[in-house]
Amino acid sequence: xxxxxxxxxxxxxxxxxxxxxxxxxxxxxxxxxxxxxxxxxxxxxxxxxxxxxxxxxxxxxxxxxxxxxxxxxxxxxxxxxxxxxxxxxxxxxxxxxxxxxxxxxxxxxxxx
Amino acid sequence: xxxxxxxxxxxxxxxxxxxxxxxxxxxxxxxxxxxxxxxxxxxxxxxxxxxxxxxxxxxxxxxxxxxxxxxxxxxxxxxxxxxxxxxxxxxxxxxxxxxxxxxxxxxxxxx
Numbered sequence: 667x668x669x670x671x672x673x674x675x676x677x678x679x680x681x682x683x684x685x686x687x688x689x690x691x692x693x694x695x696x697x698x699x700x701x702x703x704x705x706x707x708x709x710x711x712x713x714x715x716x717x718x719x720x721x722x723x724x725x726x727x728x729x730x731x732x733x734x735x736x737x738x739x740x741x742x743x744x745x746x747x748x749x750x751x752x753x754x755x756x757x758x759x760x761x762x763x764x765x766x767x768x769x770x771x772x773x774x775x776x777x778x
Numbered sequence: 779x780x781x782x783x784x785x786x787x788x789x790x791x792x793x794x795x796x797x798x799x800x801x802x803x804x805x806x807x808x809x810x811x812x813x814x815x816x817x818x819x820x821x822x823x824x825x826x827x828x829x830x831x832x833x834x835x836x837x838x839x840x841x842x843x844x845x846x847x848x849x850x851x852x853x854x855x856x857x858x859x860x861x862x863x864x865x866x867x868x869x870x871x872x873x874x875x876x877x878x879x880x881x882x883x884x885x886x887x888x889x
Binding site for chain 1: 883
C-alpha cells in the first residue's frame with residue numbers, strides 16, 4: 667500500500683528565502699506526482715504535475731523534482747513571499763489506477 | 779476553460795439526517811470525477827471515483843454513496859449522517875489519469 671510522507675509538517679521562513687519541501691513515497695511504481703497548494707478553508711490548487719518519465723517541472727518561482735527510484739520529490743520555492751503562505755500537498759498516482767494518495771501536507775508560513 | 783462547482787459551501791446537519799452534496803464540471807466532456815474527504819488534521823481520503831455515467835467505484839466502506847446521473851455531475855449522498863462524517867468534502871476532475879483539478883469544497887458539520 668502506497669504511503670506518502672511530507673516533511674516538515676510545518677515551516678516558517680522570513681520573506682525572500684529559498685526553501686525546499688520534501689515528499690517521499692514508498693512504492694516507486696507511480697504514474698505521476700502532483701503538487702498542490704491549499705489555502706485555509708479552500709480547495710486545492712494544482713501547482714505542478716510530473717509524469718513518471720520526467721525528472722522535473724518548473725513554473726515561475728516553483729521547481730519540482732522527481733527521483734522515482736528513491737521515492738522522493740522536492741518542491742523548491744525561490745524568493746519566498748508572504749503570499750506563498752499555505753499548506754502544500756503532494757500526491758502520487760499509481761499506474762492504471764485512480765487511487766491517488768496524498769501526503770498530510772507541509773504548512774508554510776512566510777513572514778514579512 | 780474548465781470550471782468546477784460545489785454546493786453548498788457550508789452545511790450543518792444533525793446526526794441521522796440525509797445528505798446531498800453536488801459537484802458539476804463545465805468545459806470538458808467525459809471527465810473522471812472524484813470525491814475526497816479531508817478530516818481535521820488528516821490528509822485527503824479518496825471516497826469515490828467515476829470514469830463515466832453510472833460508473834462508480836468506492837474506495838472506503840462507509841454510510842456514504844455517490845451517483846453520476848449526468849456526464850459532468852457527481853453527487854455524494856447519505857441516508858443517515860454520523861458524527862464521524864464531519865469534514866471538508868472536495869470534488870475533483872481529471873482527463874483520464876492526468877492532472878487533477880479540485881473544486882472549492884463543502885464544509886460539513888454534523889451535530
